[in-house]
């Protein structure tokens with residue numbers, strides 16, 4: 001897929017620069033024409049000669065250095081590229097790129113380019129989480145730059161946290177995906193549930209929950225970005241549905257959600273149940289508005305069907321993804337739901353943690369697989385988490 005594609009790799013001055021040697025090598029072996037530009041700081045970590053040997057092409061460092069190779073290097077390099085990959089990207093580079101600062105060959109090339117840009121930041125966790133860096137990332141994302149989230153793990157500075165450059169094989173997979181002629185989920189149908197169900201007490205009141213619908217709507221968006229046909233079944237939500245859905249079905253109660261989900265289940269390849277489904281409904285909702293009278297009003301509640309559990313028993317080849325919104329013993333409860341509902345994986349989160357749960361635009365989640373593997377993510381936007389979830393659906397469905 002990347003055969004004969006022109007990939008320009010920009011290496012900035014981070015310890016993870018050594019990993020990018022393998023990235024360049026893998027891309028080259030897959031048939032890509034790879035050129036490398038480096039900042040001066042990057043050459044402290046890896047010699048330009050290494051990249052020259054790997055790629056078979058001259059490496060560019062100095063703004064006015066190698067005129068013999070390229071006439072106006074920054075313009076020529078930008079023109080050459082089908083894709084520009086910056087890895088590792090330092091906090092300093094992100095700041096310059098966000099603000100249009102061009103003070104070396106690499107940043108000047110970025111500014112002179114209208115080519116797709118994929119950036120893989122890598123740095124110490126505190127630098128990454130610093131609002132200056134986060135603001136710069138927001139600016140870049142808003143411009144359509146694709147950011148490869150750093151991994152969580154041990155860092156060169158001796159600490160542990162978010163900031164590791166993803167492994168070369170993962171970076172190359174993202175590059176492959178970029179050049180894939182067909183989006184990876186094209187031809188696949190995904191049903192996403194989102195929002196919270198509401199259970200009527202009378203024509204005026206209901207029992208509801210705090211779900212905003214954001215997580216599920218982001219998942220629907222991300223699945224569409226990967227080429228899937230998406231049916232979104234939504235309870236009460238505070239956000240607008242994304243454009244381009246195959247179907248948008250608005251429901252109120254858990255029973256209505258169950259009907260709609262079951263109607264589509266046979267024809268879909270995957271169901272992602274991110275809806276907050278009410279576990280109980282009022283046994284006999286009043287046809288008329290209930291007037292206040294006694295000091296105590298007792299409502300009798302009956303259990304709602306567990307939609308996901310039902311899907312788990314009906315499942316044939318469909319991939320089933322559940323959510324576990326917990327307030328304690330997160331992994332234990334999530335594992336139990338994963339097994340009992342016959343899921344492929346479950347996304348667990350502590351809804352009481354700051355920056356996670358209802359009504360906020362971020363989440364802190366773990367993904368638990370049937371074989372016991374747990375992937376724990378630090379705080380990220382719901383859009384980024386949605387992308388992680390869809391990447392895993394892709395792996396499960398397409399490999």
Ligand code: CTP
Pocket residue numbers: 254273274275276277278279304305306307308309321322323324325326337
């Ligand atoms: N779910 C469902 N039908 C229900 C309740 C939950 O399909 N009646 C789905 C949710 O959409 C979610 C998963 O099951 O994907 C777990 O939901 P959650 O509310 O965390 O757990 P419950 O199974 O309802 O258990 P509990 O409320 O006791 O934690």
